[in-house]
Amino acid sequence: CKRSFMDWACSVCEKMLKSGVLPEGEQMGNIITWFCKEGKAEEAYAVYELAKTKEKSLPPRSVATLISALCKSDGTITFAQEMLGDLSGEARRHGIKPFSDVIHSLCRMRYVKDAKSLLLDMISKGPAPGNAVFNLIVHACSRNGDLDEAKEVL
Structure with a gap:
């Protein structure tokens, strides 16, 4: 059951990314966090990048979760490093x-x-x-x- 839900959710997110239509920041943060918890950090990063280009404000905790997830793989650490540069204000201080x-x-x-x-x-x-x-x-x-x-x- 969980696997079929994951496949469905991935296809919905893929359609969302292709269409460029995004929900508000808090919902985007939940999507990013969910992908990270499921071990799909690269997909979460794609959502993050699209949100960034659309100038959507994401919750700092979701961004922190994504950075931590990207750090688990040697191939994605550069993405995490780049994301640190995007942190500012309270998000950076904390x-x-x-x-x-x-x-x-x-x-x-x-x-x-x-x-x-x-x-x-x-x-x-x-x-x-x-x-x-x-x-x-x-x-x-x-x-x-x-x-x-x-x-x-x-």
Whole structure:
């Protein structure tokens, strides 16, 4: 039953994307969150992109959920990184989880320079990084054998 509902929902969303007709922001956020929970982050990202082009305002929690879902796959981390740039105001100030998820994924993929760059961006523009973010980068630096860079982060 769940599989047939998922297939139906995917076809409805596909038609919605092709037609360019979108519901309001809160409903769009629910669609994005639902796709993410079902493991379809790329489809959720397509909905996000369309909402962005149509200048629809999405709930910050749905955007954070999508960023976290995109961070689970090495192939979609660049999308999550781009989305961080779209966060502003309250969403950015309170968005420690999406930033931490992206840094964690970058460190997992051994893109320590990108993670460090994002850390510096967090320090300058917010949100304020927590100890866990510093620990992730220091651990990734030490795992790569770059102890001088790890000390620099501290």
